[in-house]
Amino acid sequence: MSEFRFHVQASDGAARTGAIHTPRGEIRTPAFMPVGTAGTVKAMLPQSVRETGADIILGNTYHLMLRPGAERVARLGGLHKFMAWERPILTDSGGFQVMSLAKLRKLTDAGVTFQSHIDGATIELTPERSIEIQRLLDSDITMVLDECPAYGADKKAYDTSLDLTLAWAQRSKGAFSLRPGYALFGIVQGGVFEDLRQRSIAGLQAIGFDGYAVGGLAVGEGQEAMFATLDMTMPHVPDDKPHYLMGVGTPDDILGAVQRGIDMFDCVMPTRSGRTGKGFTRRGEINIRNARHALDPRPIDALCTCDACTGYSRAYLNHLFKADEMLGAMLLTRHNLTYYQDLMKDIRTAIAAGTLAAFAAEARAGWALGDIETPSGDWA
Ligand SMILES: [Zn+2]
Secondary structure (H helix, E strand, C coil), rough: CCCEEEEEEEECCCCEEEEECCCCCEEECEECCCCCCCCCCCCCCHHHHHCCCCCCEEEEEHHHHHCCCCCHHCCCCCHHHHHHHCEEEEEEECHHHHHHHHEEEEEECCCEEEEECCCCCEEECCHHHHHHHHHHHCHHHHHHHHCCCCCCCHHHHHHHHHHHHHHHHHHHHHHCCCCCCCEEEEEEECCCCHHHHHHHHHHHHHCCEEEEEECCCCCCCCCCHHHHHHHHHHHHHHCCCCEEEEECHHHHHHHHHHHCCCCCEEHHHHHHHHCCCCEEEEEEEECCCCHHHHHCCCCCCCCCCHHHHHCHHHHHHHHHHHHCCHHHHHHHHHHHHHHHHHHHHHHHHHHHHHHHHHHHHHHHHHHCCCCCCCCCCCCC
């Protein structure tokens, strides 16, 4: 099987479950992609990432182009070999991080010029260069370079930005070398404006892509506006291609977006939270640093089968975080990624069974319950 191919096995309302086939392996959808920013999913060995159930990870073009550099990664055999992850990798275009991390940005029709946040070097990122970098990394799924106004900009700004984004999408397609098994995704922009989202989809469809991402959400608009935007956007996105919601989100965001037709997600939340002490459970979120866990011999989540939950107590994790021991971040990251992948697995099973609404109601009721009661006794 050398082609990139997507097929839907079952639908439940707008939700779909299926698989993306690539030469480096199958991606079961809906899928969650752990974020491997700088060639590593932080605090995790690649085989541990796989053990959580991840079929694909995301790499950040911006970080890798600055350090160690795309040409160096290519010389060392590509990103899969470099970081010892043999399964599929999706890379973003670098555009979002340029806007959020780099200094002294200058945006023109040609591209964006910026100063590296690492050494201050001046670098130009164009649609063509972004595609070239992603080819050098040997990314399985390449994203077009897009542009997105800062949240809160007026409609005129989104309208103008959309013209540029569509022109860049066309140039990205032109720069992408067609190879069997490799895919190029377009990105739907247009803020929370229905006519702009529709214009964006129509423009991208005319160019033609292997998948369609929804960008410009989870940037401060709130869950209600995000879901409303998906409600007005998703019915217009081609059904026969994967739908990817970029940078989302909480378990509840993911569940709601799946119910609106999204197939792929990425977010730093499970990994970043794992390093700061926040854990995700079937009874909502916990802060493992909190004193209520200091004498608690129970696992983070009794229903979780990850190494952190089968081998260690909340009390031990609380101690590790208090003592600033790196094992704390390693265990909690592993748990959080397992929790996210278990959620995706349960979602896929429920869609296949036609019971997603019941599953969603049950999951939300569990999150709303709040954490398990603190055991009675003498507390630190
Ligand atoms: Zn666990």
